Amino acid sequence: MPEKKQVNKSKKRVDARAKVTGKAKFGADLKFHNMLYGQVVRTEYPHAKIININKSKAEEYPGVEVVMTAEDIPNNLFGVIIENQQVLAEDRVLYIGDGVAMLAARSKKAAREAAKLIEVEYEELPGVYGVEEARQADSPVVMPGEENNQVIHHPLRKGDVSEGLTEADIVMERKYTTQFVEHAYIEPEAVTVVPEERNTLVTVYGAVQNPNATRDAVANVLDCDLSKVRIIQDNMGGSFGGKDENISAMACRAAVMALATNKPVQLVNSREESIIESYKRHPYTMNYKIGAKDDGELVAMEIEAVADSGAYACQTPFVTWRSVVQATGPYEVPNVKTDTYGFYTNSPYTGAMRGYGSPPVIFAQESMMDELAAELDLTPAEIRRKNMFKNNSRTASNQKLDNHEVSLTEVMDKALSAIDYHDKYEKYNQPQDSTIKRGIGFAISYRGVSLGAEAIDAAGAIVSVQKDGSIILYSGLAENGQGLKTVFSQIAAEELGVSLERITHMETDTSVSPESGSTVASRSTLVGGSAVKKAAENIKTVIAEFVAEEYDYSGKIIYRDDALYTKEGERIVAFPELAATAFHNGVFLSSYGWYKAPGISWDEETGQGRPYFTYVYGCQAAEVEVDTGTGEVKVVNMSAAHDVGKAINPANVRGQIYGGAVMALGHALMEDLGFSKGFIKHTNFDEYLIPTVKDAPENIEAIIVENPDPAGPYGAKSIGEPAMELGGAAINNAIAQATGRRLRDLPLNLERVLLGRNLSKED
Amino acid sequence: MSEIKVEFTLNDNKESVVVPAEERLLDTLRERFDLTGTKEGCGVGECGACTVILDGEAVNSCLVPTAQVDGRQVRTVEGLAEGDELDPLQQSFIDHQAVQCGFCTPGMLMSARALLDKNTSPTEEEIKTALDGNLCRCTGYKQIVDAVEAAAKKEERE
Amino acid sequence: MKKDISFYHCEELDAALKLLAEDNNLKPIAGGTDLMVEMRNDENFQENISGLLDITALEELQGITVKENHINIGALVTHQEIVNSEVLQEKYSALVAAAAAIGSTQIRNRGTIGGNVCNAAACADTLGPLIAFEADALLESYAGERVVPAADLVTRPYQTVIRDDELLKCFRLPLPAADTFSNFQKIGRRQALAITRISLALVAQIADGMVKQVKVVPGSTTPVPEPFAGVEARIRDRKIADLKPAEIAAAASEEMVSITGERWSTPYKKPALETLVTRALVQLKEVADNE
């Protein structure tokens, strides 16, 4: 293999220069001629009937051009999986973020002031808060038209769990819970809709994570053809799964108002609006029952994981599906019974967030492995080594892991040695004099790559060589800040042997870019990257024919240094010259590339099959310092080893690991929306706390493990989500060692760490 | 007196605006001067996305009434580069992959610039203190701190 | 429609005081770090004031000045200036520590000690140390000047004795005796940009192995920071070697509960406050030992 020039290199990000100079435009930075500013009025109660809405005062307010309610919207419902999310609430509000009316005005100030004049009369209804209540047979039904509150149930059955439990020497039962979590992208949501621009009915610009999903929603709501709605993505100020359904709702609202006024309408959320309206990570309540032999061998696991879906179905069916696959962790267990559920409540709806359905179950199961080890007098490392997957192991879904390297031993060894785990583990097991105590813990995981059996898994890209040899790249998957443009550009550059500067990666534009499903599930590099590679390969096929004709060479062509060479190393032609000659000879050097992921299978009744075509493996360790007098926790060091298959851009991969680890630290220690009966108390960053630079560990050792996977481009798999699913459990295990007390509920805040329980203000 | 005339220096240019008393410097920059590099993430001084340099100090422009900057110097991210020549910090952010989504980046750069203008050889702790008002949800801060450290070393050498 | 408000900028204290005397609804603004947030979050804020009075140029309110028996800290002195001040570091380290723990660099660059105290949040970090150092506040109006002890300045959360026509000019801190020990600790939910969950300021004057004078002022434990007299009585005029930190700490948490009653947060605040008191006293004993 000749050495790679563009991939497996820490190339600088192609979008960095625009971002450091302040020139990069984000959703709220756009301005259009005659643009109006939108404002949404949201409910005052988490659950209520709308008796009456009086718009007249707002309509008369100077500068206001339109005031609308649900009845003005052609089709008020949308949703990716189940169509039951309201653009604006019709007669009933289901959660505190539901919009009830909206308006557009010529200035922001007028929009804000006029919104206060919209009078809404409500009849407050009793709400359902929490899954315990939601799943009771006599619970009020949250979603109109449904019989009960269950959104979904995924069963998984393998072996015979009751028999397994009787064979066990020890059976442990534990309950764990996790909290609602805010994505907390630093950029609040923003969209602008321009009516009847360039042959479309509406063009949507903004912070759109999944342009095609938003297009579906807007076309559905406007009741028009997909071709009449064009979504052009702007720079995204972070998303982490979070700028999907809520952005779709905003785009729908702005689109309806733009058409009504025939003017561009911009909607920008304040931070408070963002936190109140946007969907969250699902909180989970998890009951684990594990049976093991005295030597630590796992014989049975019985798991129930219940997720709070909030007011809408949103992504709950898929989020809980990932949980069912990963709930037993990367361990061989002969007898498994897992049930994951989602239930409607009158809390904020929950959807995709980095990690999807895995961080809660990993928190539970990796905490529990430590508890079990302690009970059996084994070390955390011993119990894991005893049970973890190796090549050809069978998962809980009975999938044989035989088409890629199962690298758990490698990631675990590397992460643990980087942080000096074993010595520290011994040391911190000794009595510590000070009230400030240290502890160390870790967690391991396997994670299905891409969508799995959730949905069709294919993506496309366009690579288009211009006559001067410059290249335009369009991809259906979108840059969300993670570095996709850079990685895709590297792949195209590698294939065509050109420098990165030759390539311009355009914004995703639904009228041009091939529909590729959503930019989710850490699938971009593998699925989307493969599509880019395919497009470039198609072009090379055309070039080969042309070179045979024009340059009289039909051997293998080497593409490097912006030129084409014979396999003997003789230069055939410079790339720009080739592009020009091809153009003048009527040869077309552009191509779509399309990649469809390998097949998978899934039995809904038993949870058996091949849910994902390949997996990644990771291990993260955390060393903490706990002030046992105040409950303060400082994560001092972390190490993280992730098998990414192959790193297309190692610096980017490390960036994902650092960011993922610190996000997990936030979930573990401090993030809390302050819920009280459907209300959110912590609506801005003064109270919804995320880690600052001083909360980040002093050192995070990011270790890239590479076992190239046959499915990925150059062997590459994924990193975005794996990087954030392990930290919570690792930190919890470290705290348990430091304090000698096991906590089972997130976040591990001052009160829990000091007292072992949470305190809450009853209001 | 509800419309106030404010004359100030913005990225080395003398400017003059008339604003209402409550107008925030953040809005003046973004809306009157089209300097949209300065971002709004929270509006309450907690995220640092709106950080600009006011008379040499990093401040949250969402908490500064424009009326107060009369006679003073304001520097924004757009004023860092000189033509095509990037500020060493900007280059260092590019070189260290310190940019992901980029929304926090302008504020981070301004906080870091204010630090290096006063302290050419900051310790890691001093860098972290200078950035403690700038939230980033993407990077975990590591590559940002590295970038500032490297830029400081480079500037010190020069 | 939010009403228009006016904006005044004064270079002279007299002019500013005159404006305040004429218009009780003028709101003085300095760093704006609290006020701008309030203006954004409180729908009625603008309705309730007639305008903003920019006091940042008033020289009498600026700077840290050392006098013969005391030190003046102008109301406009920023948290960062306090952090940077060598004389304060040397003589009032608890105040410096409190200022350093506030918000973020951007907030410390703009926020002032005057604003911190006038805003009078229960978690205002500088008030505790000011009370502990027995500072006086100098208030000035067009009619004249008055002096109020820092301990009497705040009456309840967000409420002070400062009249609408008055400006807080400066704090006057007596120079501490040579052997003065001071300590400030803070617990927050994160390492920066954290609202204070509990803080403690302790200032003790040491002589001949004895505590001559002591002030113990916890923050965010009572509606308004106040000296814990019962705790102080257990420390004052005692031999340092005889002080039993754990016992005194327990008395401190009892004293807290006697003021606030049992509240939802009490189960946390009691042990946490005890930790802070214990640590301050242990440190006091160490310092005394080393002398």
Ligand code: FES
């Ligand atoms: S917008 Fe100013 S600090 Fe967040």
Ligand code: FES
């Ligand atoms: S790079 Fe996205 S917030 Fe910092």
